[in-house]
Amino acid sequence: MNGMVRTTAILVALGIAAAAQTPVSSPPMNTIAERYVKLVLALGQHDKDYVDAFYGPPEWKTEAERRKQPLADIGAAADRLLAEIAASTRNESAASSGEAGAAPKGDDLVRLRRDYLKRQLEALRARVRMLEGTKLSFDEESKALYDAVAPTHPDSYFEGLIKELDRALPGDGPVVDRYDAFRRRFIVPADRLSRVFDRAIAECRTRSLPHVQLPPAESFTVEYVKNKPWSGYNWYQGSFRSLIQVNTDLPIYIDRAIDLACHEGYPGHHVYNALLEKHLVRDRGWVEFTVYALFSPQSLIAEGTANYGIEVAFPGEERVAFEREVLFPLAGLDPSQAEAYAKVRALVDRLSYAGNEAARKYLNGESTRTQAVDWLQRYAMMPAASAEQRTRFFDTYRSYVINYNLGKDLVKQYVESRAGGQPQKRWQEFVKLLASPRLPSALR
Numbered sequence: 001m002n003g004m005v006r007t008t009a010i011l012v013a014l015g016i017a018a019a020a021q022t023p024v025s026s027p028p029m030n031t032i033a034e035r036y037v038k039l040v041l042a043l044g045q046h047d048k049d050y051v052d053a054f055y056g057p058p059e060w061k062t063e064a065e066r067r068k069q070p071l072a073d074i075g076a077a078a079d080r081l082l083a084e085i086a087a088s089t090r091n092e093s094a095a096s097s098g099e100a101g102a103a104p105k106g107d108d109l110v111r112l113r114r115d116y117l118k119r120q121l122e123a124l125r126a127r128v129r130m131l132e133g134t135k136l137s138f139d140e141e142s143k144a145l146y147d148a149v150a151p152t153h154p155d156s157y158f159e160g161l162i163k164e165l166d167r168a169l170p171g172d173g174p175v176v177d178r179y180d181a182f183r184r185r186f187i188v189p190a191d192r193l194s195r196v197f198d199r200a201i202a203e204c205r206t207r208s209l210p211h212v213q214l215p216p217a218e219s220f221t222v223e224y225v226k227n228k229p230w231s232g233y234n235w236y237q238g239s240f241r242s243l244i245q246v247n248t249d250l251p252i253y254i255d256r257a258i259d260l261a262c263h264e265g266y267p268g269h270h271v272y273n274a275l276l277e278k279h280l281v282r283d284r285g286w287v288e289f290t291v292y293a294l295f296s297p298q299s300l301i302a303e304g305t306a307n308y309g310i311e312v313a314f315p316g317e318e319r320v321a322f323e324r325e326v327l328f329p330l331a332g333l334d335p336s337q338a339e340a341y342a343k344v345r346a347l348v349d350r351l352s353y354a355g356n357e358a359a360r361k362y363l364n365g366e367s368t369r370t371q372a373v374d375w376l377q378r379y380a381m382m383p384a385a386s387a388e389q390r391t392r393f394f395d396t397y398r399s400y401v402i403n404y405n406l407g408k409d410l411v412k413q414y415v416e417s418r419a420g421g422q423p424q425k426r427w428q429e430f431v432k433l434l435a436s437p438r439l440p441s442a443l444r
C-alpha cells in the first residue's frame with residue numbers, strides 16, 4: 001500500500017515536471033473561465049445578438065464597451081486561450097496516467113466543464129471568422145456554432161407526411177389553406193391572452209416543482225410585444241429572475257399557451273438558467289455560466305431541453321386533457337375540438353424539419369426569399385405571413401433553427417435512453433441535464 005503512494009508521488013512529480021517544459025502554461029480553470037466571459041462580452045460589441053444574458057460583474061461589461069476590442073484581437077485571444085486549455089488537458093492526463101486510482105480523478109462535472117469551455121470558445125472563434133467575412137455553408141456553420149449537423153430530408157419525405165395531413169383535414173383545396181382555415185378556430189382572442197397564459201404558466205410551474213428544486217427567490221415577468229423576428233423570448237436577468245416576452249404580431253393559437261409556458265418558463269429556459277446559476281455559478285463559483293453566448297453549443301441544449309420539457313411536464317394524454325378541460329374554456333373555445341386539434345398538430349409537428357431544409361437552401365444561396373416562403377407554405381404548412389416572419393428569423397439567427405427540432409430530438413434520445421418511458425425517472429435525468437454543462441456532441 002505504501003509503495004503505491006510513493007509511485008503516485010513520483011508520477012505526479014513527473015507530470016508537473018513535464019508541464020514545466022511545455023511552451024504553453026495552463027492557468028487555473030477559473031482564470032480561463034473569466035477570460036472566456038470577457039471575450040464573449042468583447043464580441044458582443046460587434047454583434048448585438050451575441051450576448052443573450054450576462055449577470056456577472058457589471059464592470060466587466062463596462063470595460064468591454066469602453067475597450068471595443070477589434071475582431072482580430074478577439075480571435076487571437078481566443079486562440080491563445082484554446083492553447084492553454086489544451087495544455088491543461090495534457091497536464092491532467094500526464095498527472096493521472098499512473099495506476100488506476102493513483103491520481104485524484106476530477107469529478108465528472110469538472111471534465112465536462114473543461115470540454116464545455118473549449119467547445120464554447122471554438123464556437124466563439126467561428127463566430128469571429130463569420131463576422132470577419134468567412135462564408136460557411138449551413139451545415140458547416142451549425143457544426144461550428146452548435147456542435148451538431150441536422151439530417152437532410154428529400155422532398156418526398158415531407159410529401160409522405162403531408163398526404164397523411166391531407167386525409168386528416170376537412171374540405172378541398174391546397175392542404176396549407178385547409179390547415180390554416182382549420183387552425184383559425186383555435187385562435188385565442190387578444191383580450192383573453194394573458195388569462196390563458198397565466199393559467200398555463202401556473203400549471204407548468206405546479207407540475208415542475210415536485211421534481212426540480214428551484215431557488216425560493218425565482219420569478220418571472222411576462223410582457224406582450226410587437227415587431228420581433230421570434231414568437232417568444234426569455235431574457236434571463238440573473239438572481240433567478242427572467243423577463244419573458246411574447247410577440248403578438250401574428251395570431252396566437254391555443255397550443256402556444258403550453259408551448260410557451262413550458263419552453264420559456266417551467267421546466268424550460270427559466271428553470272435551466274436558474275439551475276445553472278444555482279449549481280454552477282453560486283455553488284461552484286464557475287463564472288462562465290454568468291454569460292450566455294447565443295451562437296454557441298449551449299443554445300442547442302437550451303432550446304432542446306425547453307422543447308422536450310413540454311413532454312416531460314405533460315406526459316402522454318395529459319396535455320390535451322388540460323387544454324380541453326382548462327385552457328379551451330378560458331379562451332372561449334369549443335373544448336369538444338381539443339382532441340381533433342391535437343391530432344392535426346401532431347402531424348404538422350412532424351414537418352418541423354422542413355423548416356431546416358428551407359433555411360439550409362436559403363442561407364446556402366440556393367433559394368431566394370420568395371422561394372423559401374413558398375417552400376415553407378408547401379412543406380412546413382406555414383401560412384404566408386408566418387413563412388415571411390420565419391425567413392426574417394433565418395436572416396438574423398441563421399442555422400440556429402436546428403437547435404429547436406434537432407436539439408429536442410437529441411435531448412429526448414439522451415434522456416429516454418437513460419430513463420425509458422418512466423415519467424419520474426425521466427424528470428430526474430432531465431433535471432440532471434439542465435444543471436450540467438453537457439455538450440450537444442456528448443448527447444449521442
Ligand SMILES: [Zn+2]
Nearest residue numbers: 263269303306
Ligand atoms: Zn427558446
